[in-house]
Amino acid sequence: MALFKISYYSNALGLNTSATVSIPQKIDTFLTKGPRKTSDGRIPVLWLLHGMGDDCTGWQRYTNLEKYTEARGIAVAVPEVSSLCFYANMKKGLPYLDFIADEFPATIRDFFPQLSEKPEYNMIAGCSMGGYGAIKVALNHTECFGAVGCFSSGNFCELELPPIEMAPLFMKPIYTVPEVAFGVPEFKDSAGTEDDLYYLFDKAVKAGKKIPRIIQYDGNQDWLMYASDKLAAFLKNNSKHGDFSYEKWDGEHNWQFWDQCLPKFLDACGFDSLL
Numbered sequence: 001m002a003l004f005k006i007s008y009y010s011n012a013l014g015l016n017t018s019a020t021v022s023i024p025q026k027i028d029t030f031l032t033k034g035p036r037k038t039s040d041g042r043i044p045v046l047w048l049l050h051g052m053g054d055d056c057t058g059w060q061r062y063t064n065l066e067k068y069t070e071a072r073g074i075a076v077a078v079p080e081v082s083s084l085c086f087y088a089n090m091k092k093g094l095p096y097l098d099f100i101a102d103e104f105p106a107t108i109r110d111f112f113p114q115l116s117e118k119p120e121y122n123m124i125a126g127c128s129m130g131g132y133g134a135i136k137v138a139l140n141h142t143e144c145f146g147a148v149g150c151f152s153s154g155n156f157c158e159l160e161l162p163p164i165e166m167a168p169l170f171m172k173p174i175y176t177v178p179e180v181a182f183g184v185p186e187f188k189d190s191a192g193t194e195d196d197l198y199y200l201f202d203k204a205v206k207a208g209k210k211i212p213r214i215i216q217y218d219g220n221q222d223w224l225m226y227a228s229d230k231l232a233a234f235l236k237n238n239s240k241h242g243d244f245s246y247e248k249w250d251g252e253h254n255w256q257f258w259d260q261c262l263p264k265f266l267d268a269c270g271f272d273s274l275l
Contacts, residue, residue, distance in 0.1 A: 087133030091183030125149025154227025211242030219251025
């Protein structure tokens with residue numbers, strides 16, 4: 001597996017940014033059988049989004065991402081975004097939704113033309129903020145993905161936060177997100193907007209678009225479980241518009257749980273180990 005750390009200029013953001021990209025090599029060892037062969041002769045891709053407080057190296061550093069994807073012969077691309085962006089076209093910031101949905105895949109395919117463009121060979125997933133972002137991007141571009149993975153996340157217009165003085169230090173930045181990213185006083189005020197997953201889902205259905213398969217995982221001890229359960233209930237009630245599954249097991253809002261999610265998601269998408 002070849003690992004690339006890329007620094008490049010984003011026209012959408014107007015600044016230099018980073019990404020990590022892993023590409024399976026054409027070798028045959030006990031670790032890999034090389035790239036998975038697809039009907040278009042290219043390599044399947046997992047577009048993987050990070051959460052708040054992280055960067056494009058987190059998945060590589062804190063999980064067995066390379067082991068799972070190398071055994072399956074698929075590529076992985078992880079963009080870097082602002083911790084406060086929540087994959088939105090920020091009202092007081094930069095257009096991260098446009099960046100992730102449009103420019104980033106096009107740029108990475110320019111660098112690596114061996115990556116497949118067919119939706120059945122493209123998956124998008126993420127943890128926490130990234131899980132929300134994965135569904136958000138997929139609902140805006142339903143034609144681009146065959147499956148979506150949402151790990152430990154929900155629809156943030158339903159997020160209920162304690163008073164900021166009671167919040168632990170790691171949570172304090174999230175209190176600025178509604179105003180900075182969504183342009184509203186509180187998360188609940190984003191309901192019915194382009195930052196509301198329910199709104200985006202209904203909008204896609206009304207437009208006659210095919211909803212990609214959505215696979216959702218959460219831990220029984222996760223502090224975001226309420227929002228995750230609410231999103232799952234909505235998707236289940238609307239499952240006639242697309243394939244949906246939700247699975248929970250013991251786990252918290254951490255990398256140990258998300259490391260368990262990765263191989264389950266890839267297997268569920270039909271990308272089981274080639275070894």
